[in-house]
Amino acid sequence: MADQLGPLENYTLRDYHPGDPAPGQVRIAVRAVGVSFVDVLNATGQYQGKAPVPFIPGSEFSGVIDAVGEGVSQWSVGQPVIASSWGGAFADLANVDSRSVSPMPEGMSFECAAVFKVSALTAWHGLVDRGQLQVGEALLVLGAGGATGYAAVQIGRHLGARVIASASTEAKRQMALAGGADVAVDARGDDWREAVKAANGGKPVDVVFDPVGGDTTGLAFRCLGYGGRHLVVGFPGGISALPTNLPLLKSAALVGVNLQQQSLNDPARAAANSRKVFELAEQGLLTPVVAETYALEQFADAMTSVAGGKGAGRIVLKLA
Numbered sequence: 001m002a003d004q005l006g007p008l009e010n011y012t013l014r015d016y017h018p019g020d021p022a023p024g025q026v027r028i029a030v031r032a033v034g035v036s037f038v039d040v041l042n043a044t045g046q047y048q049g050k051a052p053v054p055f056i057p058g059s060e061f062s063g064v065i066d067a068v069g070e071g072v073s074q075w076s077v078g079q080p081v082i083a084s085s086w087g088g089a090f091a092d093l094a095n096v097d098s099r100s101v102s103p104m105p106e107g108m109s110f111e112c113a114a115v116f117k118v119s120a121l122t123a124w125h126g127l128v129d130r131g132q133l134q135v136g137e138a139l140l141v142l143g144a145g146g147a148t149g150y151a152a153v154q155i156g157r158h159l160g161a162r163v164i165a166s167a168s169t170e171a172k173r174q175m176a177l178a179g180g181a182d183v184a185v186d187a188r189g190d191d192w193r194e195a196v197k198a199a200n201g202g203k204p205v206d207v208v209f210d211p212v213g214g215d216t217t218g219l220a221f222r223c224l225g226y227g228g229r230h231l232v233v234g235f236p237g238g239i240s241a242l243p244t245n246l247p248l249l250k251s252a253a254l255v256g257v258n259l260q261q262q263s264l265n266d267p268a269r270a271a272a273n274s275r276k277v278f279e280l281a282e283q284g285l286l287t288p289v290v291a292e293t294y295a296l297e298q299f300a301d302a303m304t305s306v307a308g309g310k311g312a313g314r315i316v317l318k319l320a
Contacts, residue, residue, distance in 0.1 A: 001056050005045030008300045011057070018088070018095040021069035026098045028063040028081065032293075033089045033317040034115035035302045036060070036147060037236050042087065043303065051087055057299070058089025058317075062104060062113035072098045080104040082117050090299055092319060102274065105281040115147065115288045115314040118259070120277040121270075123151035126209060126231045126257040127159065129269065135160035137206035140196060140223060142216055144181065145172025145312050147288070148233055152209040153179045154286050161207070164199045166192070171312040175289055187216070196223050207231065214238040221246055221254070228252040236309075289313035 002010040021027045036059065041047040043057040065079045075081070075098060082104055083089075085096045104113045126148075127133045139156040143149035144165035156163040157180030165176035165184040173184035183199040185192065196205065204225030210217055213235025221230050221242060232254060247254055263270045280286040291313030294302040302315050 001054050002043070003054050005043065005051065005053060005055060007044065008303055011043065011300065013297060013299075016056070016091055018091070018093050021067055021072075021095045023070040024072060024098055025069040025095050026065055026072055026075050026081075026101060027067040027069075027093055027095050028061070028083055028101075029066040029320075030061050030063040030089060030092060030094055031110040031318075031320050032063070032114035033058045033061040033319070034118075034147075035294075035299075035306050035315040035317060036115075036118075037306055037309070040303050040307050056088045056090050057303070058091070058094075059086060060084050060114060060118050061089040061094065062110045063094075065101075066093060069098070074098065075101060080110070080113075082113050084118060090296065090317065092296075102278065105278055107284075108281060108287075110320075111290050111293060111316045111318060112288050114316055115290065116281060116286075117274075117277070119147040119151040119288065120155075120281070120286055121273055122148045122233060122257065122259050123155045123209070124273050124277050125259055125262055125270075126233055127152060127155055127207070129262070129273070130255045130257050131207045131209070131229045131231050133159050133161055133207050136162070138162045138164065138200045138203070139207045139209065140164045140166065140205045140220060141176070141181070141209045142166050142187070142212040142220055143210075144176040144184070145169065146211060146309075147314055148211045149209065150176065150179055150289060150313075151286065152211075153181050155280075156180070156209075158280065158285055162200065164196060164205065166196070169310065169312065175312045179289075193219055193223060196220075204228065209233060212237045213240055215240070218242050218246075221250075221252070224250055224252045226251050230254050231257050233257045290316050292316070293318045295319075 214237025217240035
């Protein structure tokens with residue numbers, strides 16, 4: 001917890017209890033917490049919206065229902081669940097809105113469950129709802145060794161696309177290939193555009209899944225063919241200054257992917273997507289890769305590792 005957003009040195013372990021869950025809430029005994037780049041941005045005050053202080057980081061986690069608030073009937077004490085919140089998960093106990101809770105996929109560990117839902121839903125929403133990815137189309141996944149990128153590789157393969165994974169290290173490229181990519185290219189290669197084109201038999205790609213941003217966005221957009229769709233998922237590499245003549249010249253589309261906006265504006269579709277990705281998880285077709293686990297006391301080391309972006313797979317805090 002920290003009284004002010006900023007450097008990780010601001011954060012310390014403290015005695016804390018969230019109290020009884022309010023009406024419509026559940027209290028969860030946390031077992032594992034995913035550590036994401038968004039968590040780092042939130043904690044350090046670099047995210048677009050500033051979190052209220054005092055602040056406890058952590059936005060996606062798994063655990064067991066510990067108590068239920070008034071009006072909650074769909075959950076009971078002892079159920080293993082996945083949950084999401086805007087902070088509060090780096091703790092033994094967390095109170096969350098019961099609507100943000102989902103049952104854990106059968107057979108999935110607490111560690112994998114903690115990092116499954118948000119990435120899988122983002123990738124599905126992007127590729128299916130926003131990108132309209134079709135069987136036989138070519139999908140270029142940027143940041144394929146990251147959380148949403150790896151989920152996009154798996155979903156793209158499931159949807160019958162030719163998946164070209166772009167990742168910065170050999171370990172990440174091998175992970176993407178194991179996850180279902182047809183080809184993996186070096187994201188830092190001087191001949192990156194040529195490598196992408198060669199990976200698709202000399203033809204442009206149909207869809208770009210872009211959770212990276214920065215200069216890569218412009219290069220990737222140039223890889224699109226007629227009617228292509230470039231999905232803007234995130235921009236840890238910076239906000240791109242994409243020339244607006246490119247969509248016109250290519251008859252291609254720049255498409256935003258915002259999971260929160262879908263939940264607010266099309267909750268029925270969001271719920272259907274959630275059911276679908278959980279179904280795929282229970283079939284073993286959608287499984288995250290956990291690279292490292294840390295104890296809660298090592299939260300600063302875990303967040304530093306995430307900020308460095310070098311590992312292949314997710315970073316998880318394990319509490320029990």
